[in-house]
Amino acid sequence: MKKHILLSLCLILLFASHVFAQFDVGLNFLVISPESGFKENVDRLGYGLAGKFGVKLGDSPFYGGLALGVATYGSSSYKDYLITPLVPVEAKTSNNLLFSELLLQARTSMGAIQPYVEGMLGFNYLWTETKIEQLEKNMTKKSPATPTLMTLPGVTAPGSV
Secondary structure, X not given: OHHHHHHHHHHHHHHHHHHHOOEEEEEEEEEEOOOHXXXXXXXXXXXXXXXXXXXXXXXOOXXXXXXXXXXXXXXXXXXXXXXXXXXXXXXXXXXXXXXXXXXXXXXXXXXXXXXXXXXXXXXXXXXXXXXXXXXXXXXXXXXXXXXXXXXXXXEEEEEEO
């Protein structure tokens, strides 16, 4: 059994250089920095993942492919009250980035070193998401000046709390 596994592994490695020369696959960890007007509102670096897949275009030195990535600039949260009636809530905001790019790469083979030139055309989608969650269930605060109707079994009376 071990001989079969070793023989299979040797055959894969023997033909892998030809098969893998037809494809270009990559996965990268990203560190991104906010720029321009976005930098005025976000004061931290973003982190994420990006991947790319390219295919050799015939016998030419060109590869064509697609790159995709997602990153987050982190999140912030604060506690506040919604009014009428005052309800304690926590607001959480996250800043995210999604990008996609078509790529074209020209590569020369110089043995172990393969210099290349790469051009990309794509888009970036930046979105901010805010979620508001009530902090304390079934507990609301009312302003002393807010008139309300209190309902008791069989009795209805105006009043304030």
